[in-house]
Amino acid sequence: VDSDAIAGANQRNGQLTKPPGALGRLEDLAIWYAGWRGNPKPTLEHPQVVIFAGNHGVCAQGVSAFPAEVTAQMVANFEHGGAAINQLSKTFGAKMTVYAMALDTPTADFTTAPAMTEAEVVTALQTGWNAVDPESDLLVAGEMGIGNTTAAAALACALLGGNAADWTGRGTGVDDAGLARKTEAVAKALMLHDTSDPLEALRCVGGRELAGIVGAIAAARTHRIPVILDGFICTSAAAVLFKACDGALDHTVAGHLSAEGAHRRLLKELGKEPLLNFGLRLGEGSGAALAIGILQAAVACHSGMATFAEAGVSDG
Template sequence: MSIRDAGTRAAPFDDFRDLVKNLPAPDAEALAAARARQGRLTKPPGSLGRLEQIAIWLAGWQGQEKPVIERPMVAVFAGNHGVTARGVAPYPADVTQQMVANFRAGGASINQLCNSFNVGLKVFELALELPTGDIAEKDALSERDCAATIAYGMEAIEGIDLLCLGEMGVGNTTVASALFCALFGGEPEEWVGYGSGSTGAVLEAKIEAVRLACERVKGETDPLVILKRVGGRELAAMVGAVLAARMQRIPVVVDGFVTSAAVAVVHKMAPGATDHCIFAHRSAEKAHRQAVEAMGGAPLLDLGMRLGEGTGAAIAAAIVRAAAFTHSNMATFDEAGVSGEGVNVDRAGG
């Protein structure tokens, strides 16, 4: 099945379920060659720590001993949520559209970080005038609409070699909390945090909305069904982008709490489905640590950030690119005429 055909059946989710049955793996020969190269570079073995592991991880997905990151892009997916009418966020839904305009005008934090690190930026608006259903009372999306949005996200990654996930949507930390709770279990209070500044009655409304949403889907185990019932358009589009990146063996840098919720859906679809993903940072959102740990991840950074927009991913992209450049351009002992020997290093574990 091609990416362009995804989501076209009478039972649209079946296309994606079939897709994850035959996911491409990293190139074993490239992994072995990159490990061997690390052992010959002019440095003590393992002295660059995680950078060495990232370089080998990249080599496996790119299928070449010397990985190169030339076209990284932050893809910001924006959507609106019906649950915001319950007062779960300190800002009105109109702010989503206003922030999208700010992205396009170059005035947001993500614009400055992308410019700082020479990372591309593209913003995808997802029917902002049509908020999803209030997840406390009804499904966010129909299966057909959810599948169409996943398919749309799959088309968002053309012409890049590193995908950095970003998002924007008032109320989407509520939705992400509901997704995590439904996918991994536990109590709503364990998964709900402050988001963009929810305190007092707003925080209580957020916890109650997540509780009601999780009660509606109690017992459901299919991650795509959970996505369409308590997710959102930007989350569905990110699921599609992550799946398409895997099919094209493009590494993915995951930003924070909300983007991790989309990745969690893919993680639950099949063992190893998110091996091509690395977590950029540990969000200050309180439940992000347990979410990443549930997926076996190890974030690159811990900067106390919780903005979203792909900001953490943009910073991490610079580290990923530095890892690739150092690995691919550093001299070996033989090339430099330096005596020494090295050992292999392990995978990125991200």
């Protein structure tokens, strides 16, 4: 992060035609964005949304209300422009790309074996890394994958501790019996695997789309591209970086508090206060994409407003 840009942005913020602090958290967001972009008066014109899709062997344990075919069907829906994330990307002028990650080869059922081989997780990380356009100036990394709230719960539990039940929720809407099966699958996975290393946890209980998100968030850091985190699954992938390296998520903000119950706990562990709270529980990057407009507004005010001197306004 560029401390000169932060200092310059702070100075500018104090001169804008408004009472001090009157734009509240928008001011903090604009200054944070300026710091990562290395520009005290930044623009936000090229947001990018990348969606990673993967299939999960753990679906064999009956952990989802939807059949696994839905992952590929929804990828087609993304490609044809029919999903929620297409509308949200269009609303906020974001370029959107979708990566179907070996959908015909689901990960292994992690209740009995590691979800991915080393080669598989590295390929998925690379796909995520390469998905980030270095010319974009804001990133949303979303996901689609029937069964992936179970993988995210296992990953969060492996990284952050607690019990399987603390991290397991209803996802797209399983009933009580489905929730019990999910919780049991997570508990089994944590007994089976040595997940003390964050990347090894990702390999053993994660999934390709989660690894894609990890790679994309890391790539964004090297390109100085701020990131809006989505809901429970995205945030659980981000937690891999959080555990691997201090400050690895400083270039990210949490876009939206998911209705998936464990998301609040996960954000608390990561020290992130979500921007929005509309009860979404869809994935696809939808909660993060909804917050693009908030960042656009914050940056537009910061960089577009007149100063007291420019406008000839008395500053109290």
